[in-house]
């Protein structure tokens with residue numbers, strides 16, 4: 001189809017109504033496309049739609065399609081100040097009678113997304129309780145020519161199935177749901193409780209227990225800090241004992257029953273957990289805070305796009321598989337970037353490429369760029385499994401350039417860095433005690449056009 005402005009408009013299916021899918025819907029509509037968002041849950045929000053009932057979920061998340069999407073636990077508060085989180089034209093301001101903290105709890109972010117959805121009238125574009133079970137190619141032409149997509153979905157609780165055809169599909173299904181588990185000798189034989197942090201919600205079930213927590217990244221630290229208040233003993237098993245932050249060291253020295261241990265060597269039927277240094281404890285529960293895997297159980301690209309050692313590829317700029325571009329794309333694959341504004345730039349870029357406003361490089365150039373990226377990561381000693389870990393603001397700016405959008409504001413970058421540094425030194429308190437030096441940054445933020453001139457106030 002061609003719009004009145006002479007642009008090509010497409011019939012697009014967006015999978016997922018989390019932050020990425022919502023902003024994709026908005027940008028597609030802005031660009032003149034027809035879009036439908038298919039969402040398996042009863043409401044918007046993705047990870048931020050808290051689900052306290054996890055009883056039906058496999059505790060280690062081994063099922064192909066998970067029952068529960070959100071991995072958010074009850075006490076979770078965001079890790080960066082709210083000022084940097086919002087979409088570029090919709091600031092995440094604090095509202096009366098809501099959680100006004102600078103690092104609010106998860107519900108506040110969900111409410112922000114609800115406000116976003118309502119303000120931009122996105123709800124009518126979303127079909128809820130609809131799980132996508134299959135996405136495949138109808139006609140596979142050369143370099144995407146004449147390519148169409150078949151999308152098969154099923155009512156989550158009913159039996160109704162729908163099959164539809166789209167010009168393009170955008171995958172916005174997130175990647176913090178499918179547990180990533182280590183391979184430990186004796187894991188299957190260990191008969192006590194083993195769960196992944198995906199199903200951790202509250203500390204109470206672990207009262208008076210001896211708990212081993214595997215992994216000391218964000219979730220491992222957060223969960224240790226709250227379980228230690230009710231458990232008998234907590235053993236935090238870290239990959240490396242050398243790279244422990246000052247903040248975590250302070251927490252460990254404060255709690256008599258929190259101990260830092262090396263990696264687990266083996267698990268034994270009698271409940272013993274043996275660590276790499278030869279020490280042993282008898283534990284009641286093991287909680288794996290070992291991260292998540294990229295998984296697209298619905299996607300059939302005849303082997304063109306795959307996940308190998310947690311690398312999704314080949315994807316040009318983590319977004320377009322060259323031979324299917326622009327008719328298949330992914331939003332939100334990179335990790336460790338300032339999320340929402342980044343999803344927004346990606347969504348703008350995809351919508352504009354689909355309408356023909358922007359051009360992608362040739363297939364050969366995209367493939368070359370991917371190979372060069374892989375090579376540079378290899379030379380830097382970055383493991384394949386960390387392919388999408390991009391802790392680099394320039395990356396956000398690059399995506400903004402692709403859609404000719406403004407770069408991330410300097411105050412956003414500085415506030416983000418400042419929060420990271422604070423969390424390294426004051427893990428338990430950084431969300432509530434903001435350094436004086438940061439107040440200045442904050443003033444810059446609040447006086448920036450993002451907060452003052454855009455006129456869009458939630």
Ligand SMILES: Cc1cc2nc3c(=O)[nH]c(=O)nc-3n(C[C@H](O)[C@H](O)[C@H](O)COP(=O)(O)OP(=O)(O)OC[C@H]3O[C@@H](n4cnc5c(N)ncnc54)[C@H](O)[C@@H]3O)c2cc1C
Pocket residue numbers: 015016017018019020021038039040041044045046047048069071072073076077078079080130131132133172173174175176219298331332338339340
């Ligand atoms: C514990 C935890 C803490 C976090 N803390 C922060 C933080 O402080 N700050 C931050 O910026 N980010 C944080 N994140 C990252 C968070 O994932 C992102 O903020 C954001 O939610 C990603 O948005 P998304 O839309 O890409 O994916 P998601 O939010 O995961 O949304 C994906 C959507 O796709 C839907 N879906 C999946 N499969 C299907 C299917 N087959 N059919 C139909 N629908 C489907 C899901 O139901 C969901 O609604 C955290 C994540 C976790 C797990």
